[in-house]
Each structure stands twice: as C-alpha cells, then as structure tokens.
Amino acid sequence: MITMSSHNIRSLATELDQTMSLVNELVREIQAAAAAGQITGPVVALASSLTKRPDLAQLPAMMLRAYGGIMDALGGIQRRRETIQAFEAERLTVTQKQLSEVSTATESATIDIMDGLDRSLALIDQAQSQANAAGSSDLAGSLELLRAELNQLFGHLQFHDITTQQLGGVGALLDEIEALVTDAARLFDQSTDLSAGDSVERPAGVFNPTATFADVKVRQAAIDAAFAKTPPLAVVARA
Amino acid sequence: MKCLVVDDSATMRRIVVNALKSIGHTDLIEAADGSEGLQKCDASVELVITDWNMPIMGGLELVKALRANAATTKTPVLMVTTRSVQEDILQAIEAGVSGYILKPFTPQVLREKISQIMAAA
Numbered sequence: 001m002i003t004m005s006s007h008n009i010r011s012l013a014t015e016l017d018q019t020m021s022l023v024n025e026l027v028r029e030i031q032a033a034a035a036a037g038q039i040t041g042p043v044v045a046l047a048s049s050l051t052k053r054p055d056l057a058q059l060p061a062m063m064l065r066a067y068g069g070i071m072d073a074l075g076g077i078q079r080r081r082e083t084i085q086a087f088e089a090e091r092l093t094v095t096q097k098q099l100s101e102v103s104t105a106t107e108s109a110t111i112d113i114m115d116g117l118d119r120s121l122a123l124i125d126q127a128q129s130q131a132n133a134a135g136s137s138d139l140a141g142s143l144e145l146l147r148a149e150l151n152q153l154f155g156h157l158q159f160h161d162i163t164t165q166q167l168g169g170v171g172a173l174l175d176e177i178e179a180l181v182t183d184a185a186r187l188f189d190q191s192t193d194l195s196a197g198d199s200v201e202r203p204a205g206v207f208n209p210t211a212t213f214a215d216v217k218v219r220q221a222a223i224d225a226a227f228a229k230t231p232p233l234a235v236v237a238r239a
Numbered sequence: 240m241k242c243l244v245v246d247d248s249a250t251m252r253r254i255v256v257n258a259l260k261s262i263g264h265t266d267l268i269e270a271a272d273g274s275e276g277l278q279k280c281d282a283s284v285e286l287v288i289t290d291w292n293m294p295i296m297g298g299l300e301l302v303k304a305l306r307a308n309a310a311t312t313k314t315p316v317l318m319v320t321t322r323s324v325q326e327d328i329l330q331a332i333e334a335g336v337s338g339y340i341l342k343p344f345t346p347q348v349l350r351e352k353i354s355q356i357m358a359a360a
Contacts, residue, residue, distance in 0.1 A: 107250060110250050111250060114250065114253055114254075117257075147261075148261075151257065151258070151261040151346055152345065152346075154254055154257045154258070154261075155254060155257075155258060155343065155344070155345055155346060156343070157250065157254055158251065158254055158342050158343035158344070159343065160248075160250050160251075161248050161250065161251040161254075161321075161342060162321055162342060162343065164248070165292070165321055206247060206292055206293060206294050207292055208291070208292050208320070208321045208322050210321070210322070210323075210324065211321035211342075212321070213343065216341050216343065216344075219323040219341055220340070220341045220348075222323075222325075222328075223323060223328050223339050223341065224339075226325070226328045226329070226332065227328075227332060227338070227339060230329075230332050
C-alpha cells in the first residue's frame with residue numbers, strides 16, 4: 001500500500017540532497033583545518049572515512065531512481081489487478097450465467113419432449129385398444145413395438161440429469177476459481193470492492209461432478225461384481 | 240408392488256416412473272429428497288428407488304435412516320445414480336443398499352435389477 005505521495009518523495013530527496021551537500025562541505029572544512037594543523041583527533045578520522053565512501057551526494061538521485069522503479073512496478077501490478085478484476089467480474093460471471101441458461105434450456109426442452117412422448121404413448125394406448133377391438137393382432141403388435149421404442153426414447157432423456165450434474169461440477173469449479181481470483185486481486189489492492197458477481201446458487205451435494213456417459217456397461221459390471229462379493233443383506237444382517 | 244421413487248430431479252423421477260410403468264409397476268409414489276422419502280416410506284412400501292445426490296437428505300443417508308427403522312429395515316432399496324467410484328460402492332453396500340444401477344439405464348436393466356433384489360429380499 002502506497003502511503004507517501006510522489007511530491008513528498010521529491011521534497012525528501014531535495015532535502016536529502018541539500019543535507020548531503022552540507023555534509024560534504026563540512027568534511028572539506030574539517031580536512032582543510034586538519035591539513036593546517038588546526039584540529040586533530042577522532043573528528044579528522046571520521047571525516048577521512050566519509051571521503052572514502054561512495055559519493056554521498058549521489059544518494060538522493062539513487063533514491064529517486066529507486067522510487068521511480070518501484071512506482072513502475074506498482075503501476076504494473078495495479079494494471080494486472082484491474083485485468084484480474086475485469087476477468088473475475090465479467091467473464092466468470094457471464095460463464096456462470098451461460099451454464100445456468102444451458103441447464104434451464106435443456107430442462108425445458110426435456111420436459112417438452114417428455115410431454116410429447118406421454119401424448120404419443122396415450123395415442124398408442126388408444127390405437128391399441130381399437131386394434132384389439134378390431135382383432136388386428138398385427139397392428140397391436142406393431143403398436144407394442146412402437147411403445148417400446150418410445151419408452152427407450154424416454155430413457156435417453158437421462159442425458160439431461162447427467163449433463164446437469166456435469167454443469168454443476170463445472171459451475172462449482174468456476175466458483176472456486178472466482179474465489180481464488182478475488183483473493184489474488186485483494187492482495188494487490190485491498191481498498192477495491194471485489195465482491196463476487198451474481199453467482200448461481202448451488203446447494204452442496206446435489207450433483208456428482210464425476211457424472212459421465214462413458215463406459216456405463218463396464219462400470220455397471222464392476223459394481224455388480226462388488227455387490228456379488230459382499231451381499232448387502234449380509235451387511236444389514238450383521239448390523 | 241408399491242414403489243417409492245426418490246430423486247430431486249423432476250425429469251429424472253418422471254423417467255424412472257415411466258420405466259417402472261413400462262415394466263408393469265403402477266403403484267408408485269414420489270419424493271423430491273431423502274427427507275421427504277423417509278416421511279413417505281412406511282411398511283407398505285415394498286421397494287425404494289433413490290438417487291444419491293440430493294439436497295436436504297441424500298440417498299445414502301436415506302438408506303441408513305430406513306435401515307435404522309424397524310418398519311423399513313428390510314425394505315429393498317435400489318440406488319440409481321451416476322456415482323461409480325469404488326469408495327461410493329463400498330459405502331452403499333455398508334449402508335445396506337440392496338441394488339445399484341448406474342445412470343443412464345434402460346428399462347430392461349431396471350427390470351433385471353428389481354427382479355434380482357426382490358428375489359433376494
């Protein structure tokens with residue numbers, strides 16, 4: 001945190017410059033007096049040691065250069081913080097909302113498809129009754145096949161549940177990144193309000209971030225094997 | 240057979256209910272989380288089909304609560320979930336889950352698993 005202004009630093013450097021000039025003048029006076037035999041003792045040795053040091057008059061200029069370098073670095077950090085803040089406030093929040101919209105849109109579409117499938121199944125029921133009444137077993141059989149197909153389609157809509165959980169996992173990861181970015185930005189400037197944007201409410205435990213469509217049969221077989229190895233009823237009986 | 244379907248996703252409940260109807264089960268009740276499922280599950284319920292990840296009370300906690308209740312301690316419970324890591328499976332077995340189906344599942348898999356666990360019950 002910067003507590004001294006640029007003007008104050010320059011004033012301090014000017015005062016230091018004047019002080020160092022006076023010190024240099026004093027050293028020259030002491031050395032001249034010592035050469036004339038007017039003074040002796042520790043003060044002469046002290047003046048002599050001061051002349052062996054680097055040019056003290058350069059100190060204020062060095063200080064100003066160092067100050068300029070520090071200010072440049074702080075400016076860079078400030079710009080970086082602003083970049084991080086823009087990233088945190090805009091991109092992450094927008095991405096969160098987009099994920100939420102995807103979930104809502106797919107849910108709405110899934111419900112529409114389910115409604116359509118339900119209406120289709122009801123029509124099949126109706127047609128099947130008519131086919132049975134007319135004694136048309138071929139038609140009734142075909143309608144039964146059609147019903148099975150529609151039921152399979154119904155099952156495929158599980159994609160919505162799985163993708164919602166996957167999106168939940170991505171959203172939770174974005175929440176973590178947002179918190180980390182906010183913390184990092186606060187390191188650079190605690191005076192700025194870096195509260196997180198309008199984040200999506202995400203109750204804990206309602207999704208599985210590892211949800212996947214991959215290798216269902218292989219994973220199901222491994223689960224069946226685990227259940228076969230340790231029958232659950234035996235566990236319950238032990239309890 | 241009276242069956243209780245517990246899932247926080249309304250679409251997923253509808254899918255499970257449709258699958259159950261397609262294999263001949265029509266006496267169905269639904270709950271949106273483990274807590275509601277626990278309230279609705281009495282001795283008349285012959286099979287519980289539950290999700291794992293739910294708010295308020297998850298599926299695993301529901302199974303433990305059912306096992307701790309004399310009226311439901313032996314009620315078969317089928318877990319239908321996306322969770323498949325070994326640790327989860329072992330936890331489910333320890334809690335007393337009767338059968339375990341991964342999403343996405345087919346009505347045929349549901350039928351087979353229900354037959355298995357009802358035969359073992």
